[in-house]
Amino acid sequence: MGQVNLFEKHMRKLSLFKGNREALYPDYLPDSLPHREKEIDRLAEILVTALEGNKPSNVLIFGKTGTGKTAVVRYVGRELKRAEKVYAKKKIEYIYLNCETVDTPYSILQNLGNYFIEDWDEKIPFTGWPMDKVFSTVKERIDEWNGIVVLVLDEIDKLVAKSGDDILYQLLLLDSEMKNSRLSVIGISNELKFTDLLDPRVKSRLGQEKLIFSPYNAFQLQDILSERVKIAVKDDAVSDEVISICAAIAAQEHGDARRAIDLLRISIEIAEREGAEKVTDRHVYLAKNKIEMDCITEAIKTLPLHSKIVLLGIALNEEAGNNTLTTGELYHIYSTLSKRIGASPLTQRRVSDLISDMDMLGLISTKVKSFGRYGRTKIIELALPVQEVKKIIFEDEFLAELNEVKLASQKKLFF
Ligand SMILES: Nc1ncnc2c1ncn2[C@@H]1O[C@H](COP(=O)(O)OP(=O)(O)O)[C@@H](O)[C@H]1O
Ligand SMILES: [Mg+2]
CATH class of the missing domain: 1.10.10.10 (Winged helix-like DNA-binding domain superfamily/Winged helix DNA-binding domain)
Structure with missing residues (x-):
């Protein structure tokens, strides 16, 4: 036998994925979100006000991890921007910030303001300005722009735990002090109790509308996984049985769709590495084990x-x-x-x-x-x-x- 290139033996293995492997990664935003139709409708009902040129109510969204909060909010934002082109009476800006990374009052205002400042020389720097200067600049720029801003603060509970609720008060103030533009806030929290940390006035104004996302059950997770499988995986490589095992395991662990999707993806990767043509329940159990081991390893390290x-x-x-x-x-x-x-x-x-x-x-x-x-x-x-x-x-x-x-x-x- 002649020399075999290192990669040839790996290339010959069957790939179980079709083109769109991303559909099994958590950041992928699908075209439809099964079992969240009600929540999507409710949010659209609130935000339609923006298309009429008025300020939508502020919203607080609660739910455990993996219940589709971020996905729903991104989905609705995408649709709102599409609708804006056709229907909007005023300009609309939909801004998403994740407070796990944008986690100080300064950086929130800086990120928000810079959406409305095109000239690089005029942008608000990462640090260094006094807070009142940042605040007044952001206010002026948004007001000049003359439109409706919907600001999503994802993982808002982490922001409040770290920096308190002063920034939320400032955002509400900013809205009330503008003449032409309006600002609505959508806060997303994993913790139902996070509002206990808020000043009562902030709490009532921020929570004008509340949405609670409940965990998915095994059947709902099956539907979510099936949709992803159709997009990402070759026909027949993943059976309904495999999908239902993944869904059942994730449903036991508080109905987390992210866990279900990760479990399925890792099962497929393991099957693929073995050169199998189909994913079997054994691959799912190996994947489950691997995820658990990885968690334990991570926990020991920290x-x-x-x-x-x-x-x-x-x-x-x-x-x-x-x-x-x-x-x-x-x-x-x-x-x-x-x-x-x-x-x-x-x-x-x-x-x-x-x-x-x-x-x-x-x-x-x-x-x-x-x-x-x-x-x-x-x-x-x-x-x-x-x-x-x-x-x-x-x-x-x-x-x-x-x-x-x-x-x-x-x-x-x-x-
Ligand atoms: N109803 C759904 N349909 C399709 N995919 C979903 C659905 N709900 C959640 N997902 C997917 O599950 C993963 C976790 O959802 P995510 O919105 O990040 O949860 P949360 O923000 O509540 O923690 C993401 O990859 C998301 O696309
Ligand atoms: Mg999220």
Whole structure:
């Protein structure tokens, strides 16, 4: 046999995707959003006022992650801009800001204002201007422009948690002080309770209209996935059965459409890598596992230092072949490891809390086992294989020096 180019064996594999693989990524905005017709209609009913040249009510939208809030708002915005060309009595600008990235009062006003300032020399700089100058510039420019602005603040709860509600008050003020233009705000929040953080006046004016998005059930998720499959995947590569398994799994995890779409995409990628012609339920379970593992890996990486040390203690114990570990023993291992890296150990009580936290996060599982007259002990197990856990822990530079540490079966530490 002649030399085979590195890529040839990969190229020969069947691709299960058709042209539009993007349709299975979260940013894709489809042409229709099944099971959100009511919400879309409600929002359109509110925003139609803009086409008549008047200010629409402010709106607050609530719902858990993956319930289609962002998709609906983007969808309606796209339609509004299309309708503007035909029907609008005044100019309309529909501006979308995600407060996870645009997260300070200054940057919100700066982003908003710069939509109306074309000349680069006149644009509001990223930093440096006093707030009152930013505010008056934005107000003047929008008012001069003479139209209706609909400002979407996605993840508004994160903005308020970080910077308070002063910016919302300022936006309401900006609207009331303009002579020609008007500004409406659509706030999107994952947290229903976020309005508790608002000043009552801001709360009532911002929440003139409220929409609540409920989680999708398994059947609704099936419809959402089927639409995506038609666009993105070759005929027959994904059966209805595979779609219904993905939908059922995502429905159990609070009806999150993003999770359902991710699960399906990863299942297809796994099948494709295997060179399979069809996706099967086995691929879905592998994908589910992979997503869970990735989550656990991510959670371990972001643990505080002392939790990582506790986790390392559990890993070393498991590595030494011990299948039990009392909290007392674990505390002893933990303190020794801490001192070794020059950190002063936390109290046993705090360490117990850290263990419970990691249990809640699913990084370890703990069971209480009774040994008859010898009393009770806690059995602690890792959720990932020991070597995986150690690898992630030692990526932390503060802990890297512990990477030669072993535990004898008597639970004594050897350095
Ligand atoms: N009804 C729907 N029809 C089609 N796709 C949907 C629907 N609802 C949500 N999605 C898709 O699911 C993913 C998550 O939705 P998203 O709007 O980001 O949720 P949220 O903003 O509520 O967290 C996105 O890729 C979105 O396109
Ligand atoms: Mg969103």
